[in-house]
Amino acid sequence: MTGILAAPAVRPVRRARPTSLRHRMKGLWPWLIVAPFLLFSLFPIYWIVLTAFRAQDDIFQSPVSLLPSNLTLANIRTVWFGTGPNEPVIYFLWTSLVIGAAATLVGLVLGVACAYAVGRFRIGGSFLPGFILSFRYVPAIALIVPFWMMFRALGLLDTYTGLILIYSLFSIPLIFWLLLGYVEASPRELDEAAYVDGASHWRAMWHVSLPVLMPGIAIAAVFTFIGIWNEFLLAYQLAGNEVTTVTVYLPRLRTAIAELYGEIAAASLLAVLPGIAFAAVMQRYLVRGLAFGGLK
Numbered sequence: 001m002t003g004i005l006a007a008p009a010v011r012p013v014r015r016a017r018p019t020s021l022r023h024r025m026k027g028l029w030p031w032l033i034v035a036p037f038l039l040f041s042l043f044p045i046y047w048i049v050l051t052a053f054r055a056q057d058d059i060f061q062s063p064v065s066l067l068p069s070n071l072t073l074a075n076i077r078t079v080w081f082g083t084g085p086n087e088p089v090i091y092f093l094w095t096s097l098v099i100g101a102a103a104t105l106v107g108l109v110l111g112v113a114c115a116y117a118v119g120r121f122r123i124g125g126s127f128l129p130g131f132i133l134s135f136r137y138v139p140a141i142a143l144i145v146p147f148w149m150m151f152r153a154l155g156l157l158d159t160y161t162g163l164i165l166i167y168s169l170f171s172i173p174l175i176f177w178l179l180l181g182y183v184e185a186s187p188r189e190l191d192e193a194a195y196v197d198g199a200s201h202w203r204a205m206w207h208v209s210l211p212v213l214m215p216g217i218a219i220a221a222v223f224t225f226i227g228i229w230n231e232f233l234l235a236y237q238l239a240g241n242e243v244t245t246v247t248v249y250l251p252r253l254r255t256a257i258a259e260l261y262g263e264i265a266a267a268s269l270l271a272v273l274p275g276i277a278f279a280a281v282m283q284r285y286l287v288r289g290l291a292f293g294g295l296k
Contacts, residue, residue, distance in 0.1 A: 182215075
């Protein structure tokens, strides 16, 4: 029997339709809407960076140039090592780093404990979460006078301990609010399996629950540390002489050196780098935490 080979079917070649102007504009609309906001947000950062690396004479040139030219490290060296009456900015960066890290650690320990107790064991019922979150609704400026009087009586004014204590207190509601949903969404079966194997509540929390909650803890740590790093009011009112954070130092720098905006921009640039570096280090946990939070 002789078979007849059929010729392969020829598929018609589809011609690419010319993209219409309307279709192209449809893809550009989101960028046209977002571009002004990006420009408004990023231009001040660009200007600070440009001014920090410019010579003093080039900052006030007319017409103003938006392109980098004659870049120098003189402003960075001046604020880093200090000149005349101005102390090196590294002192104030270190103060902010110590206070921010310590207050974040204390706030995380207490905030995680509160979120775990409420989310797992329903301690306090529906009253305790609302009570803890109510502290977040009170503006800090409304509590300045009573805290100042209390700190003066306890000898905590203008001390590391005082600032760490007040920042820890204000950070607990935020950490509790961020982690409560993670605790409630994490599977209880993991804890129950640990109990079956003979683990105590403490051991189950430490070895089972905390690793699961690490993405949420990372988000809480970043938000708390950056919030403390950028805080000005409490650091200015409750300290500022013996213990001076970088946010209190920057306004004084402008008063001390008047029109030297290159040094002011350099100090501002150095002040934002630790927060950016901390967020970059925690980026892996942040992505996992945001993804986990979106699946709740």
